[in-house]
Structure formats: C-alpha cells, structure tokens
Amino acid sequence: xxxxxxxxxxxxxxxxxxxxxxxxxxxxxxxxxxxxxxxxxxxxxxxxxxxxxxxxxxxxxxxxxxxxxxxxxxxxxxxxxxxxxxxxxxxxxxxxxxxxxxxxxxxxxxxxxxxxxxxxxxxxxxxxxxxxxxxxxxxxxxxxxxxxxxxxxxxxxxxxxxxxxxxxxxxxxxxxxxxxxxxxxxxxxxxxxxxxxxxxxxxxxxxxxxxxxxxxxxxxxxxxxxxxxxxxxxxxxxxxxxxxxxxxxxxxxxxxxxxxxxxxxxxxxxxxxxxxxxxxxxxxxxxxxxxxxxxxxxxxxxxxxxxxxxxxxxxxxxxxxxxxxxxxxxxxxxxxxxxxxxxxxxxxxxxxxxxxxxxxxxxxxxxxxxxxxxxxxxxxxxxxxxxxxxxxxxxxxxxxxxxxxxxxxxxxxxxxxxxxxxxxxxxxxxxxxxxxxxxxxxxxxxxxxxxxxxxxxxxxxxxxxxxxxxxxxxxxxxxxxxxxxxxxxxxxxxxxxxxxxxxxxxxxxxxxxxxxxxxxxxxxxxxxxxxxxxxxxxxxxxxxxxxxxxxxxxxxxxxxxxxxxxxxxxxxxxxxxxxxxxxxxx
Amino acid sequence: xxxxxxxxxxxxxxxxxxxxxxxxxxxxxxxxxxxxxxxxxxxxxxxxxxxxxxxxxxxxxxxxxxxxxxxxxxxxxxxxxxxxxxxxxxxxxxxxxxxxxxxxxxxxxxxxxxxxxxxxxxxxxxxxxxxxxxxxxxxxxxxxxxxxxxxxxxxxxxxxxxxxxxxxxxxxxxxxxxxxxxxxxxx
Numbered sequence: 080x081x082x083x084x085x086x087x088x089x090x091x092x093x094x095x096x097x098x099x100x101x102x103x104x105x106x107x108x109x110x111x112x113x114x115x116x117x118x119x120x121x122x123x124x125x126x127x128x129x130x131x132x133x134x135x136x137x138x139x140x141x142x143x144x145x146x147x148x149x150x151x152x153x154x155x156x157x158x159x160x161x162x163x164x165x166x167x168x169x170x171x172x173x174x175x176x177x178x179x180x181x182x183x184x185x186x187x188x189x190x191x192x193x194x195x196x197x198x199x200x201x202x203x204x205x206x207x208x209x210x211x212x213x214x215x216x217x218x219x220x221x222x223x224x225x226x227x228x229x230x231x232x233x234x235x236x237x238x239x240x241x242x243x244x245x246x247x248x249x250x251x252x253x254x255x256x257x258x259x260x261x262x263x264x265x266x267x268x269x270x271x272x273x274x275x276x277x278x279x280x281x282x283x284x285x286x287x288x289x290x291x292x293x294x295x296x297x298x299x300x301x302x303x304x305x306x307x308x309x310x311x312x313x314x315x316x317x318x319x320x321x322x323x324x325x326x327x328x329x330x331x332x333x334x335x336x337x338x339x340x341x342x343x344x345x346x347x348x349x350x351x352x353x354x355x356x357x358x359x360x361x362x363x364x365x366x367x368x369x370x371x372x373x374x375x376x377x378x379x380x381x382x383x384x385x386x387x388x389x390x391x392x393x394x395x396x397x398x399x400x401x402x403x404x405x406x407x408x409x410x411x412x413x414x415x416x417x418x419x420x421x422x423x424x425x426x427x428x429x430x431x432x433x434x435x436x437x438x439x440x441x442x443x444x445x446x447x448x449x450x451x452x453x454x455x456x457x458x459x460x461x462x463x464x465x466x467x468x469x470x471x472x473x474x475x476x477x478x479x480x481x482x483x484x485x486x487x488x489x490x491x492x493x494x495x496x497x498x499x500x501x502x503x504x505x506x507x508x509x510x511x512x513x514x515x516x517x518x519x520x521x522x523x524x525x526x527x528x529x530x531x532x533x534x535x536x537x538x539x540x541x542x543x544x545x546x547x548x549x550x551x552x553x554x555x556x557x558x559x560x561x562x563x564x565x566x567x568x569x570x571x572x573x574x575x576x577x578x579x580x581x582x583x584x585x586x587x588x589x590x591x592x593x594x595x596x597x598x599x600x601x602x603x604x605x606x607x608x609x610x611x612x613x614x615x616x617x618x619x620x621x622x623x624x625x626x627x628x629x630x631x632x633x634x635x636x637x638x639x640x641x642x643x644x645x646x647x648x649x650x651x652x653x654x655x656x657x658x659x660x661x662x663x664x665x
Numbered sequence: 666x667x668x669x670x671x672x673x674x675x676x677x678x679x680x681x682x683x684x685x686x687x688x689x690x691x692x693x694x695x696x697x698x699x700x701x702x703x704x705x706x707x708x709x710x711x712x713x714x715x716x717x718x719x720x721x722x723x724x725x726x727x728x729x730x731x732x733x734x735x736x737x738x739x740x741x742x743x744x745x746x747x748x749x750x751x752x753x754x755x756x757x758x759x760x761x762x763x764x765x766x767x768x769x770x771x772x773x774x775x776x777x778x779x780x781x782x783x784x785x786x787x788x789x790x791x792x793x794x795x796x797x798x799x800x801x802x803x804x805x806x807x808x809x810x811x812x813x814x815x816x817x818x819x820x821x822x823x824x825x826x827x828x829x830x831x832x833x834x835x836x837x838x839x840x841x842x843x844x845x846x847x848x849x850x851x852x
Contacts, residue, residue, distance in 0.1 A: 204716050208760035263760050279672040379669040388754035397671050
C-alpha cells in the first residue's frame with residue numbers, strides 16, 4: 080500500500096527506512112521543509128555543524144568508524160559548494176555518503192536565483208553519482224537508489240539535489256522493498272581461473288608479500304578475518320597502505336608496518352624485493368609506488384579489487400581478480416586449503432630472515448630530547464598510554480603528524496583510524512572525530528592534529544561543545560606547516576616561503592571560550608600526566624602539545640625515487656637527496 | 666633466481682590479455698556505450714574524458730530504445746592500449762552506463778558517418794565538383810546557381826578524402842555527424 084506524503088516527509092521516511100539514525104547538517108532556505116519534518120520526529124538525530132565542510136567530514140568519520148553510510152543535509156548554493164571538498168575526499172577514499180542538498184524551486188532553476196548553484200553539475204566529478212529530482216513521485220525511489228549506489232561495489236559519496244517545490248508537493252511513497260532491482264550491481268565473485276592462478280603462485284612463491292589497502296576494510300569485518308586467516312595460514316609478510324591499517328592487526332606476527340613514501344624501511348624493501356605481490360583492495364597510489372618504472376621490478380603481481388578501473392591503471396599486474404575482496408579471499412582460502420595448504424616454507428623462512436635484517440635498521444628510532452618534546456615522542460607516549468583502552472578511535476589531520484600517527488600508533492582492528500589519504504584534506508580530522516564520537520558515544524576518540532590543519536575547521540569546537548562530545552584534540556604545535564616546511568628544506572633550498580604561522584591562538588583560552596577544556600604542555604617531563612589528564616576529562620579537550628619546530632618526518636622515499644632509495648632519520652644525509660626531476664612531482 | 670611463472674589459463678577472454686600492455690603505439694578505437702537516457706548522462710561521459718585527459722575524436726549520441734530509455738553513445742578515441750583499457754573501465758563504472766563495447770577489438774564492425782558539404786563555384790569548377798560527387802556517391806540535397814550541398818555517408822576516411830577533393834573546388838562549409846558503428850553479424 081502506498082502512502083501519499085509531501086516530499087519533505089518522504090525524505091525523512093526514506094532515511095528511516097534505510098536505517099539512518101544520524102544526520103549531520105546545516106539548515107538554509109531551500110531545505111526548510113525538510114528541517115520542519117526533522118523537528119516533528121525523534122527517530123533521526125540531527126547534528127548541527129558550524130560549516131558544511133564539517134558536516135561532510137563528520138559523516139565520513141561516522142561512516143568509516145561504523146561501516147554504515149554517512150548522511151548529510153545542507154542547503155542550496157553555498158551549502159552545496161561548501162560540501163564539495165568533503166565529497167571529493169570521500170570519493171578518493173571510497174567512503175559511502177548520502178548527501179542531500181536543497182535546490183531552488185524547479186521553475187526558478189537556471190535563472191540565477193538567490194542561493195542557486197548548479198549543484199549536480201558542480202558535484203558530478205566529485206561524487207560516485209548524483210541526481211536532481213524534478214518530480215516528487217521519483218523522490219523516495221531516488222533516495223533508496225542513492226543508498227544502494229553509495230554502498231554497492233566500491234563505496235563512494237552520492238548526492239541528491241532536491242528543489243524546494245519538490246519538497247512541498249505530495250506523491251505516493253515507495254518503500255525500499257517495492258523498489259525495482261537496480262541495474263547497478265558490480266561483480267563480487269572472482270573469476271575461478273584467476274583465483275587458481277593466485278593459489279598456484281602462493282604455493283610456489285619464495286619471497287611473497289601481501290600489500291593491502293582500504294578496500295579490505297570497506298569490504299567488511301569478514302574480509303579482514305579472511306585476510307588474517309590467509310596471512311597467518313601462509314606465514315607471508317603483510318604491509319598496508321595508510322587507509323588499510325587495522326585490517327591485519329599491528330600486533331600480528333606477520334605485520335611489517337605501513338609502506339609508501341613515509342612507510343617503514345622493511346615494508347618498502349619487502350615490496351621492492353618480493354617475487355610475489357598480492358595486492359588486496361589497494362590501488363597503487365603514487366604515494367605507495369614511488370617511481371613507477373622501478374616499482375617492485377622482479378615480482379609477479381596479483382591484484383584483487385572490486386573496481387575494474389583500478390586494475391592496470393598505474394602498475395601492470397599479471398593476475399587481475401575483479402571482485403569483492405572478502406569473497407575473493409574466501410575463494411582463495413578454500414582452494415588453497417583444499418590443495419593441502421602448501422607454501423615454500425623454507426624459502427619463506429629465508430625471506431623472513433632477510434626482512435629481519437632490514438628491521439634491524441630500526442627506521443623509526445629517534446633520540447629523546449630532555450628539553451623539547453619531539454613529535455615522535457609525543458605520539459609514542461600517546462600510544463603507550465591509550466594502547467590498552469578498550470575502545471580507542473583515532474582521526475588525524477593531514478601532514479607530518481598524520482604520518483607519525485601512522486608510524487607510531489598501532490591499529491589492531493579495522494575502522495579504528497580515520498584519515499584523509501587520497502585527497503589529503505587539511506581540516507578533516509576534527510570534524511571526523513566528531514562523527515566518530517557521535518557513532519561511538521562512550522569511546523575514546525582522539526584527533527591527532529597539527530596546529531595548521533586543526534585551525535582549518537576549528538569552528539567545529541562549537542559542535543563538540545553543543546553536543547558535549549568528548550573528542551580529544553591532540554595538537555602537535557610546531558608553529559609551522561610541517562610537511563610543507565620539510566619539502567622546502569629538502570627541495571627548495573631551505574627557502575621557507577609562507578610555511579610558518581606568525582600568530583597562533585592561545586589554544587587553552589580558545590577551548591575555554593567554546594566551553595571545552597584546554598591543556599598546554601611543552602615539557603617532556605609533564606607529557607604523560609598531561610595526556611592522562613586529557614584521557615580522563617569527560618568533555619571535549621584541546622591539547623596543545625608544543626613540539627620541536629624543525630623536525631622532519633622519516634623514513635622518506637623522495638619524489639621520483641624507487642622503494643630502495645629511502646632517506647632515513649637521524650643519521651641520514653639529506654643534502655642533494657632529491658633530483659630536480661623529483662621536484663616537479665607533488 | 667627466475668621470476669615466478671604465471672599458470673596459463675584455459676580461457677582467454679579477459680580484455681587484459683588481448684594486447685601488449687606496455688605498447689606505446691597510439692591506437693584508434695570505436696567504443697559503443699549504452700546508457701540510461703537521463704539528464705546529464707552525456708556530461709558524465711564527456712566530463713570523464715576531459716577530467717582524465719583522454720582524447721575524443723568524435724562522439725555521437727541519440728536515444729536508441731525509447732521503451733527502455735536507453736541511448737547509445739559512439740565515441741572514437743585514441744590512446745595507448747593501456748589508456749584504452751582505462752577508458753573502458755572508467756566508462757563502465759559510471760552508474761547509468763549499462764554496456765561498453767570496444768568495436769575495434771570485439772570483431773568486425775561497420776562504421777559510418779554522415780557529412781554535408783557546401784561547395785560554391787562557377788563554370789568548370791562546378792561541373793568538376795558534381796562529377797566527383799557522382800564518383801563518391803554523394804547526393805545533392807540543395808542547389809543554387811552558385812552552390813551545392815552534397816550529402817555523403819561513409820567511413821570517416823571516405824569523408825576525409827572527399828573533403829580534400831572539394832577544398833580546391835570551393836568547399837566553404839562542412840558538417841559531420843561523427844561515427845556511428847555496429848558490430849557485424851547476427852549478435
């Protein structure tokens with residue numbers, strides 16, 4: 080039986096039927112009918128952010144930490160354009176979002192009306208798909224389809240643009256169960272012959288490595304479990320991209336640490352020297368591969384991915400397997416076990432000895448400074464004091480601190496690290512931490528931040544205070560744009576063009592002004608107590624951790640170099656390390 | 666030590682196996698893309714090509730299935746084999762795209778383009794233009810004492826050739842539809 084209702088009511092009903100209980104948004108003229116309906120019900124909780132970009136990042140944090148789609152509601156024009164950065168971020172990191180935007184009434188579209196923007200035109204390249212709904216009769220069906228598209232195949236953000244007259248008009252409501260089958264249904268089962276080739280390679284490889292990415296986490300808990308079973312069963316080493324951290328536990332026996340530009344020495348050398356690379360839900364990003372021509376030159380490469388366009392995009396692979404990571408891993412596991420669970424165990428043991436030698440380099444070692452807090456030390460202490468917390472979630476901003484967080488924090492479970500990997504969006508971490516805390520009210524949610532990134536979306540302190548969300552902002556303050564400064568030092572003759580902040584706020588007073596708790600620490604001796612004070616505070620905390628200003632993030636593969644040409648910390652000579660051809664790369 | 670050999674499969678259907686992925690030669694491919702006939706779908710396809718830096722040599726689009734709300738876009742593009750494979754994969758993941766066919770590799774196909782030529786001239790030139798049009802089986806669809814409009818259907822190469830001949834004979838304007846193509850045979 081179809082029920083007649085207004086478009087605005089339909090939107091709220093469709094969200095409820097899709098299992099949505101949380102919406103991040105900001106009202107405005109073109110969405111007032113929807114806000115009216117939200118006012119009249121209690122099933123969906125709306126969180127008022129302070130800027131639409133914050134709403135999208137909060138929804139990303141919510142989505143990443145739960146595996147459910149994040150939902151955003153913003154108005155037309157500036158509301159929609161402010162959401163663009165978040166949409167692009169979610170597209171690059173494959174985060175499922177459903178963003179609803181208001182639009183001027185259909186009869187005014189194209190007239191440059193007040194707060195009109197061509198939202199579907201602007202967001203076409205930064206969404207997985209988008210829709211402009213011109214008729215209330217299609218509204219509920221479009222929203223259900225939007226959820227289907229956001230969550231199917233490789234997840235991503237979708238946007239539904241809804242003119243105000245469509246919100247006022249009435250039409251019959253279509254329930255999700257009455258929807259026709261969508262033609263959009265990406266292939267999930269891997270080609271059996273390809274899986275057999277993979278298993279055959281697993282049985283014969285002497286220097287194998289698993290290279291895993293965010294696709295494993297996106298595929299779900301079952302995929303992570305299958306990955307763990309296959310890795311532990313074969314005894315093969317495993318490394319992961321930034322977005323894949325936690326799919327295999329950091330305290331697991333086979334874990335090498337993160338790979339890539341600021342990845343661990345042993346992980347990158349294992350990638351360079353392997354004879355079998357099994358890429359799982361990862362996309363050979365330039366931050367991973369370094370110089371493409373010299374990327375892992377001697378290996379047979381297998382690539383499992385649900386997105387056919389990821390295959391052979393950057394690196395040619397020998398065995399592409401298109402399908403859902405979890406499903407394909409299960410196929411491979413079943414076949415490998417049925418053939419007797421064979422590996423070249425002697426050779427693999429020798430491979431581990433080789434990796435052990437690389438590990439002895441101890442690439443993350445640093446010397447403590449008794450007078451100044453070194454950022455690596457700050458993160459290490461954070462890890463030591465929060466590692467055993469039963470429910471810890473980490474978000475990060477973008478820059479040096481992000482890489483230190485990835486290097487020095489251990490993630491033993493998926494969905495525990497929320498960070499902007501693909502787009503590298505400064506200002507991501509704070510609103511994302513709000514989204515995570517909303518989804519997990521009792522968890523310890525820490526945003527590891529740098530001062531410059533954090534200030535980009537600091538207005539969300541109002542949101543955290545309003546909803547009493549006890550997010551911990553752990554800000555490493557070096558009064559610099561640290562990563563920019565590092566590149567200027569290495570690549571641009573130490574000309575520090577506009578990479579420092581002349582005027583910094585008093586973060587503790589800023590916290591106080593918003594009704595949050597401020598902590599200041601600049602002495603290594605006080606650091607542990609200060610971190611404990613942050614953890615034990617039951618409200619939002621702004622922790623200003625003053626750190627060494629000129630620290631560089633190592634290891635580092637300079638731009639345009641292959642994996643085996645890493646710069647290491649402390650003793651590394653950085654003079655003339657990067658050729659001019661590398662300087663043109665970002 | 667010797668590199669790991671990949672076990673040979675018994676089927677050879679994957680498009681990834683068809684051509685040398687490292688070849689640098691530019692190839693010209695005709696792609697047929699079946700899409701939902703909805704607002705913005707052409708913008709999605711064109712935006713993909715411009716956003717990712719692919720070439721479009723020609724593009725035609727029209728609704729081909731009114732009942733099913735389907736349109737067919739025929740794109741002629743150039744690129745190295747790996748770029749062509751990327752283009753197909755990227756097209757395939759656009760949500761309203763139903764099918765992507767590479768008519769250049771999927772077997773024999775017919776490709777036709779329609780063109781209109783406006784040729785102005787007097788005396789001998791005019792007679793020569795008309796004579797060549799007959800040889801090329803171009804139809805006269807408009808005529809004045811000082812001009813002709815010829816209509817011609819054929820491969821893009823044939824249209825190029827006719828245009829080259831008409832240029833010294835007074836070709837003043839040329840309109841081309843871009844290629845439409847279908848695979849040969851019953852399927």
